Amino acid sequence: MPADRVSTARPVDRELRRLLRQGTFAQVLDHCLNVRGLSLKRLQDDLEARGAHMSRAALSYWRNGQCRPERDESLRAVRALEELFGLPESALVSLLGPPRPRGRGAEPGSVDRKRMWPGHDPLVASLAVSADEGLRHLSVHEDVRVGADRRLAEVSTRMVVEAARDHVDRCLVYQWVEESELPELAASRFCRPGRTRRDETAGATVCELVLDQRLMAGERTVVEFTWKFAGGPELTHYHRRFTRPVRELVLQVEFTGPAPANCVPYRQRTPADPARRGHPLWIGLTGAAHLVVEDVRPGIAGLSWEWD
Incomplete structure (x- = not known):
């Protein structure tokens, strides 16, 4: 495997397994980046190599929980992340939950x-x-x-x-x-x-x-x-x-x-x-x-x- 690619080995650390069961999408993404010592620029490059084009700003928002992937292109990037981090299929997608409503009804009472x-x-x-x-x-x-x-x-x-x-x-x-x-x-x-x-x-x-x-x-x-x-x-x-x-x-x-x-x-x-x-x-x-x-x-x- 080339040295500049992210490992696709199955998740083995206990904290990652716990987060996949009980955590959020942002927590899992943050954990994977920290454990592997990856920068957002490096992550962006690896996604680009798999045909998923995401800005570093968007990746930062995902990592911090400021927003979550919902568009088709974003969901393609999430599936690429599962491959990059060696996660089971749909492990990250399942953490996203249903799409949030948009427009006037986005938040009742607001x-x-x-x-x-x-x-x-x-x-x-x-x-x-x-x-x-x-x-x-x-x-x-x-x-x-x-x-x-x-x-x-x-x-x-x-x-x-x-x-x-x-x-x-x-x-x-x-x-x-x-x-x-x-x-x-x-x-x-x-x-x-x-x-x-x-x-x-x-x-x-x-x-x-x-x-x-x-x-x-x-x-x-x-x-x-x-x-x-x-x-x-x-x-x-x-x-x-x-x-x-x-x-x-x-x-x-x-x-x-x-x-x-x-x-x-x-x-x-x-x-x-x-x-x-x-x-x-x-x-x-x-x-x-x-x-x-x-x-x-x-x-x-x-x-x-x-x-x-």
């Missing part, structure tokens, strides 16, 4: 990210990351500070997140402003800023936050970050957008100057849908209004107020 953040889609695409970042948001606590000039000054966010798949090491956060300068990420805890993309015309910002630790499926962590704002019009509302259900939202708006005349919670399905308003909230002596919602459905939850 809202398409493009509908919720229409101006951000080109920025996300430029980062060349999976649209599904692999994180569930369990709770979101957001502290919004409005200056004495009635303008947005600062937003601090604390999120508890859970990995929906293995090898999750980052998340994307979004900001949108209207008729004001784009915000700056001023601080972060339990993570560090990665790449940032901006579109001043659309008022859109996307920032990649790299987690302190790589999460396996079911593991949880906390992410904290603060945005600083400069300039902008008089603020009369603030909201949080959710594409998936969240167990708890705590939205706190602090007015550092005189408090507005009233403050009302509202909900929307998407930015294009009409708002449904609730009962007025009390603004305490500290000049803060609080919105606490459990089992938040996908959509928009926010507060609006009148100054005079």
Whole structure:
């Protein structure tokens, strides 16, 4: 057998046999690559020699569990992987499960990210990351500070997140402003800023936050970050957008100057849908209004107020 080819011997190590019985496609692929000391470039070359053409980016996504093979060409590559690694026929294919539904019905109860953040889609695409970042948001606590000039000054966010798949090491956060300068990420805890993309015309910002630790499926962590704002019009509302259900939202708006005349919670399905308003909230002596919602459905939850 040539030295530059991958061995096709039957699986013999105990961990591989266990993963083939109980593991995921991504875990088996990662294990085989690690045991054999193969780079993605080497793997790509071996697949090419067998007529399976896959990019290194796609192979990396498969290995990390960010996406899985579903197209006909991808499934041909999976069968080539079985041959390369000396695995029984259909050993990897059987780990893929049924194809995931696509389109509007892809995830019941969710809202398409493009509908919720229409101006951000080109920025996300430029980062060349999976649209599904692999994180569930369990709770979101957001502290919004409005200056004495009635303008947005600062937003601090604390999120508890859970990995929906293995090898999750980052998340994307979004900001949108209207008729004001784009915000700056001023601080972060339990993570560090990665790449940032901006579109001043659309008022859109996307920032990649790299987690302190790589999460396996079911593991949880906390992410904290603060945005600083400069300039902008008089603020009369603030909201949080959710594409998936969240167990708890705590939205706190602090007015550092005189408090507005009233403050009302509202909900929307998407930015294009009409708002449904609730009962007025009390603004305490500290000049803060609080919105606490459990089992938040996908959509928009926010507060609006009148100054005079």
